[in-house]
Amino acid sequence: MQNRDVIVALDFPTLSETLSFLDAFPAGEKPFVKIGMELFYAEGPACVKALKERGHRIFLDLKLHDIPNTVKRAMNVLSRLDVDMVNLHAAGAGEMMRGALEGLTRPDGTRPLLIAVTQLTSTDAQALKNELLIDVPMEETVLSYAANAAKNGLDGVVCSPLEAKAVKARCGETFLTVTPGIRFAGGEVGDQKRVMTPEKAAHNGSDYIVVGRPITQADDPVAAWNRARREFLGL
Ligand code: C5P
Numbered sequence: 001m002q003n004r005d006v007i008v009a010l011d012f013p014t015l016s017e018t019l020s021f022l023d024a025f026p027a028g029e030k031p032f033v034k035i036g037m038e039l040f041y042a043e044g045p046a047c048v049k050a051l052k053e054r055g056h057r058i059f060l061d062l063k064l065h066d067i068p069n070t071v072k073r074a075m076n077v078l079s080r081l082d083v084d085m086v087n088l089h090a091a092g093a094g095e096m097m098r099g100a101l102e103g104l105t106r107p108d109g110t111r112p113l114l115i116a117v118t119q120l121t122s123t124d125a126q127a128l129k130n131e132l133l134i135d136v137p138m139e140e141t142v143l144s145y146a147a148n149a150a151k152n153g154l155d156g157v158v159c160s161p162l163e164a165k166a167v168k169a170r171c172g173e174t175f176l177t178v179t180p181g182i183r184f185a186g187g188e189v190g191d192q193k194r195v196m197t198p199e200k201a202a203h204n205g206s207d208y209i210v211v212g213r214p215i216t217q218a219d220d221p222v223a224a225w226n227r228a229r230r231e232f233l234g235l
Pocket of ligand 1: 009117120122158159180190210211213214
């Protein structure tokens, strides 16, 4: 699988809206896409199948977090959907992560990439301290969660692009960083608290940037996708 790309977050409520969004892309241009909870809960595995048939690579962003046995069994089901990347919450800890890897590995030994969510990019320092009762600074939590994910055999983490460089320094260059919270220079920030442009994310060591509204809500989504790829991949 090609490393480094823009992943388009398909945060749409239905498959038909998703397909009309994707229909705007020229034939042969197949964005790497992310299916999140909204679309998956609405349309189920059928939407994964439909997008696979159209030739898209898929990050299935369901952020699993449960007891190890439940996650292992759920991952086993997801392994049969032929997606390219799935994820879980690192907060579920090591035994859950190892169970997930076991469940995800197909009989032939292949499996989708398994990525851990560290802290959501919408969580700020105040929420971390006052609501989650985590007293160490944000970056220390993220790095510690990332190191634990690496130690337990995961392929990378979802993190803020602001943390990507430090994650690589702690976990190694080949440990993947998948970074949402991306905004074009001068764009709307919305509910994201810690944001970065595609170009800066690239300089900071992001392997994949996840871009939702700056592409899906753009007047010209295809132009926005091309801009994101140009800026991120330096095309
Ligand atoms: O629209 P926007 O570019 O903010 O979308 C970002 C996408 O990345 C959303 O689908 C969101 O659920 C996801 N995400 C995130 N922060 C994380 C993990 C996933 O924003 N830590």
